Amino acid sequence: MHTHPINAMIAAANDAINREDFDAAMDFYTDDATLVVVPGRAANGKTEIRKALAALAEHFQHTLYVTQGDTIVIEAGDTALVIAQTNVRANMKSASPSLETRNANYVFRRGADDKWRCMVDNSYGAALLALPPV
């Protein structure tokens, strides 16, 4: 449960998202990955995920900046559950930036090339249990 190659993957994925380099961001997902976009709505597969990330960037007026805090990785065979503090910042080009820290959940799978990729990306974590579907 200490430093794990997945940590570097998440940091690089956040960096790609912050730069709005969605082609690079897609490298971090498996082909059949699922991204929770908002409570009650998910994007399935790279085409939908790419579209959802572009829409989120637009929604946050291109000021979204995501960083990773404490992270725990629990491996089982070729699969890992990841629990990560995720800091979601968006200044919205205003004097009142929003900053939210979430306890995200991810599921990663190790591929035949030994690289870990994200299968499930749920930045809301258990907060989904309390949030009404959008």
Added chain:
Amino acid sequence: MHTHPINAMIAAANDAINREDFDAAMDFYTDDATLVVVPGRAANGKTEIRKALAALAEHFQHTLYVTQGDTIVIEAGDTALVIAQTNVRANMKSASPSLETRNANYVFRRGADDKWRCMVDNSYGAALLALPPV
């Protein structure tokens, strides 16, 4: 994200654990499953998980009673992230029973027989980020 066959699996697994029928409980895990026993310590594979469940039953003086609350299942291919309210009750044969509700995380995999089995069992959920290793 509505009713899902995994809900019935979790209910049946809880029932097996409550009856201390550890042979039955093992049916719900994959061969390479990981169970978070306490913060910082995990059991890997069925032999270790069986031992850990027996030790937990002992620790709770055979009064452990686990039930499932609201549950969200997020599928990606043959894999699913599960977020579930888990009520952990143990009366410890005393007048002051303990009751704790946790937001558990599970990862399930659908096998060749189409049955979903648990790969990662983390009843602590994101609370692991705050809990010191035991």
